[in-house]
Amino acid sequence: xxxxxxxxxxxxxxxxxxxxxxxxxxxxxxxxxxxxxxxxxxxxxxxxxxxxxxxxxxxxxxxxxxxxxxxxxxxxxxxxxxxxxxxxxxxxxxxxxxxxxxxxxxxxxxxxxxxxxxxxxxxxxxxxxxxxxxxxxxxxxxxxxxxxxxxxxxxxxxxxxxxxxxxxxxxxxxxxxxxxxxxxxxxxxxxxxxxxxxxxxxxxxxxxxxxxxxxxxxxxxxxxxxxxxxxxxxxxxxxxxxxxxxxxxxxxxxxxxxxxxxxxxxxxxx
Numbered sequence: 001x002x003x004x005x006x007x008x009x010x011x012x013x014x015x016x017x018x019x020x021x022x023x024x025x026x027x028x029x030x031x032x033x034x035x036x037x038x039x040x041x042x043x044x045x046x047x048x049x050x051x052x053x054x055x056x057x058x059x060x061x062x063x064x065x066x067x068x069x070x071x072x073x074x075x076x077x078x079x080x081x082x083x084x085x086x087x088x089x090x091x092x093x094x095x096x097x098x099x100x101x102x103x104x105x106x107x108x109x110x111x112x113x114x115x116x117x118x119x120x121x122x123x124x125x126x127x128x129x130x131x132x133x134x135x136x137x138x139x140x141x142x143x144x145x146x147x148x149x150x151x152x153x154x155x156x157x158x159x160x161x162x163x164x165x166x167x168x169x170x171x172x173x174x175x176x177x178x179x180x181x182x183x184x185x186x187x188x189x190x191x192x193x194x195x196x197x198x199x200x201x202x203x204x205x206x207x208x209x210x211x212x213x214x215x216x217x218x219x220x221x222x223x224x225x226x227x228x229x230x231x232x233x234x235x236x237x238x239x240x241x242x243x244x245x246x247x248x249x250x251x252x253x254x255x256x257x258x259x260x261x262x263x264x265x266x267x268x269x270x
Contacts, residue, residue: 002120003027005046007037007063009055012164012256020109020160024117034058038066041073048119053082061096068097083253105231105253109160149175150268153194155185155211157203168257182206186214189221195268201230209240216245225267
């Protein structure tokens with residue numbers, strides 16, 4: 001099976017990407033700084049490196065330059081995966097020898113996995129098994145709800161994100177249920193009582209804006225605080241979400257699960 005090295009200093013992001021790639025059948029190794037990333041390239045000989053640019057110690061540009069100078073490594077596929085998406089940064093990365101450039105905020109973990117699948121399609125498709133356990137859009141992940149715990153509804157279609165948030169919220173004493181599209185999330189919100197709803201902006205069946213509008217128009221759910229999670233930091237989207245009644249609009253790539261828990265605690269005064 002192809003091996004992927006993720007060089008990323010944000011543990012939440014590296015764990016999320018690792019889980020998603022492992023679901024696709026890849027072997028994954030992770031480095032949290034540039035020096036370790038370079039050592040792992042030499043030792044593990046990955047088939048693909050996903051390289052962040054802003055790293056402790058050696059930055060991504062320096063790691064890339066060192067890889068390209070190594071005779072035994074200079075053919076390794078290296079794709080930059082960064083939130084630095086300005087034209088000059090992209091140009092610098094490609095000029096430095098990167099095989100491609102991905103902007104984190106523009107891709108969900110599943111979309112990134114699809115990009116990586118395409119990279120390996122010609123030489124490795126036969127050796128990689130696609131995920132066989134993708135949940136149905138209509139299925140909610142049921143979690144027992146302890147009676148005295150604050151109850152959270154997470155409406156999110158990315159399985160890796162769902163699992164990550166569920167673990168963190170449960171560790172913090174919350175009860176949490178997840179729905180993987182807006183329509184199913186609305187059904188749960190109407191049937192059960194929740195203390196807060198965390199709502200992804202981009203989902204199948206119904207997007208976050210449509211779901212938020214319905215939640216705030218329904219007498220049974222309009223008082224429940226709704227936090228929007230988005231891959232976009234555009235002011236117009238934030239303004240629209242707040243106009244429709246969201247108490248907060250947070251950028252997925254900029255907030256860790258622990259920080260999200262703290263935001264929810266502040267909102268519901270847990």
